[in-house]
Amino acid sequence: MEYKGWDQVEAGAVLPSFEDKNCDVVRQKQEDRNYAQTSSYTASVADWRVFKPVFNKDVCIDCQNCWVFCPDTAIVSRDKAMLGIDYDHCKGCGICAEVCPTNPKSLIMFFENEENEEVLSKWPEKKKKEK
Amino acid sequence: MSKIIKNLKQFSTSNDRFEGAHLLCPGCAHSIIVRELLNCTDDNLVIANATGCLEVCTAVYPHTSWDASWIHIGFENAATAATGAEAMYKTLKKKGRLKDPDKPVKFVAFGGDGATYDIGFQFLSGAVERGHDFTYVCLDNEVYANTGGQRSSSTPRGSSTTTTPAGKVSYGNKKYKKDIVAIMAAHGAPYVAQVAPNKWKDMVKKYQKALATEGPVFINAMSACTTEWKFPADQTIDVSDLGTDSLVFPLYEIENGSKLTITYRPKNIVPVRDYLGVQGRFKHLFKKENEHIITQMQKDVDKRWEMLQRREEAGV
Ligand SMILES: Cc1ncc(C[n+]2csc(CCOP(=O)(O)OP(=O)(O)O)c2C)c(N)n1
Ligand code: SF4
Ligand code: SF4
Ligand code: SF4
Numbered sequence: 252m253e254y255k256g257w258d259q260v261e262a263g264a265v266l267p268s269f270e271d272k273n274c275d276v277v278r279q280k281q282e283d284r285n286y287a288q289t290s291s292y293t294a295s296v297a298d299w300r301v302f303k304p305v306f307n308k309d310v311c312i313d314c315q316n317c318w319v320f321c322p323d324t325a326i327v328s329r330d331k332a333m334l335g336i337d338y339d340h341c342k343g344c345g346i347c348a349e350v351c352p353t354n355p356k357s358l359i360m361f362f363e364n365e366e367n368e369e370v371l372s373k374w375p376e377k378k379k380k381e382k
Numbered sequence: 383m384s385k386i387i388k389n390l391k392q393f394s395t396s397n398d399r400f401e402g403a404h405l406l407c408p409g410c411a412h413s414i415i416v417r418e419l420l421n422c423t424d425d426n427l428v429i430a431n432a433t434g435c436l437e438v439c440t441a442v443y444p445h446t447s448w449d450a451s452w453i454h455i456g457f458e459n460a461a462t463a464a465t466g467a468e469a470m471y472k473t474l475k476k477k478g479r480l481k482d483p484d485k486p487v488k489f490v491a492f493g494g495d496g497a498t499y500d501i502g503f504q505f506l507s508g509a510v511e512r513g514h515d516f517t518y519v520c521l522d523n524e525v526y527a528n529t530g531g532q533r534s535s536s537t538p539r540g541s542s543t544t545t546t547p548a549g550k551v552s553y554g555n556k557k558y559k560k561d562i563v564a565i566m567a568a569h570g571a572p573y574v575a576q577v578a579p580n581k582w583k584d585m586v587k588k589y590q591k592a593l594a595t596e597g598p599v600f601i602n603a604m605s606a607c608t609t610e611w612k613f614p615a616d617q618t619i620d621v622s623d624l625g626t627d628s629l630v631f632p633l634y635e636i637e638n639g640s641k642l643t644i645t646y647r648p649k650n651i652v653p654v655r656d657y658l659g660v661q662g663r664f665k666h667l668f669k670k671e672n673e674h675i676i677t678q679m680q681k682d683v684d685k686r687w688e689m690l691q692r693r694e695e696a697g698v
């Protein structure tokens with residue numbers, strides 16, 4: 252999009268979230284919405300990450316803890332199933348991995364530059380409870 | 383009509399109305415608190431936001447993160463903006479000038495503790511006294527986070543902030559945290575409550591009750607701040623758990639100015655020092671000469687819990 256200069260911005264500006272004024276946001280999934288360029292949905296914060304969460308579908312129980320506690324709307328859940336991470340909006344805070352209750356965890360933090368396929372092939376085994 | 387949310391799986395089918403790529407710190411609790419409010423209702427929302435981290439980081443030119451009508455005016459007047467919009471809406475409805483008069487609209491204001499306990503307090507008090515139909519949510523991170531961590535009247539005693547730094551001669555903030563929940567209940571507001579994002583179900587239930595209540599509602603939300611409380615970003619929920627389970631942030635509600643109900647009783651109450659111990663802002667309290675502050679804090683927390691339980695029992 253074309254950015255205005257600081258002296259071209261109108262006071263009391265209105266930023267639309269959608270191109271379609273009648274967007275039924277409650278019933279429309281994110282992928283079906285016609286976002287305006289002024290919605291932060293169209294932006295990316297991927298370059299904030301040092302670590303990234305990697306998702307292992309095989310151990311996930313779809314509890315949705317990660318969905319509710321993600322501060323960046325970056326967990327994609329549809330029809331009660333956790334589908335994966337939206338890497339455009341994930342900042343790598345690590346909350347999702349911290350709150351994931353499975354053993355081994357279904358979300359683990361890795362260095363941003365590691366390959367997902369590679370770490371998935373070496374996923375940790377179930378850990379015995381220490382006591 | 384209120385949306386039915388029986389469990390987390392069902393809640394997760396909500397279509398998000400608070401978008402990512404806002405610029406709040408990684409792990410910031412503000413967005414968890416706000417996102418749950420936007421997701422717990424199907425009604426249209428008109429939101430006013432006081433200046434502070436939430437406002438600054440969700441409306442960075444040229445982007446907005448809000449899929450709802452959202453207004454920013456100043457630091458102090460979120461309550462005024464929300465209730466002004468509410469008054470206008472009511473008038474237009476009366477005059478028959480609304481396009482869709484049957485579609486429910488809720489008016490919500492968000493403000494930080496600086497905006498709420500201090501600088502916007504008069505505006506909030508006035509809005510509640512006038513009896514507008516709106517919900518005010520305070521994002522209580524106990525500090526002026528957006529401007530670099532100055533103390534507010536919500537900052538707890540013993541906390542090190544940039545204006546009350548701990549050091550050789552000081553154990554940090556010497557004043558006590560203001561009891562905003564009691565103050566707002568004393569206004570006679572029909573519904574006042576304290577919430578925490580780690581207890582998502584309790585929070586959603588209170589939000590829904592708040593939005594369904596006719597008249598002014600005040601909600602104080604504990605908002606763990608990774609930057610100013612000084613803990614790692616992935617610990618937000620764990621720190622919040624210690625906050626609610628040590629009863630430093632008890633979860634309760636007060637209806638019609640007096641009827642108090644405790645909504646969460648921890649199975650295992652953890653010592654206050656466990657909550658303090660995971661946060662850098664309280665690190666200095668663990669020095670021998672400051673230990674008495676922790677002892678006093680524990681006593682204060684116990685005393686308030688006792689008071690809350692007695693008030694609940696007495697129904698006053
Ligand atoms: C009248 C006025 N005074 C001071 C400021 C500067 N200011 C902007 S944000 C902020 C701190 C906000 O603190 P709080 O309300 O606790 O919200 P937080 O950032 O902690 O979420 C201050 C002092 C301002 N914008 N307007
Ligand atoms: S790392 Fe943080 S931002 Fe990324 S998906 Fe997990 S909770 Fe969300
Ligand atoms: S928290 Fe873990 S188990 Fe639960 S839905 Fe997320 S990835 Fe799956
Ligand atoms: S400073 Fe604190 S409140 Fe502000 S964005 Fe960062 S974590 Fe959130």
Ligand SMILES: [Mg+2]
Nearest residue numbers: 494495525527
């Ligand atoms: Mg604050």
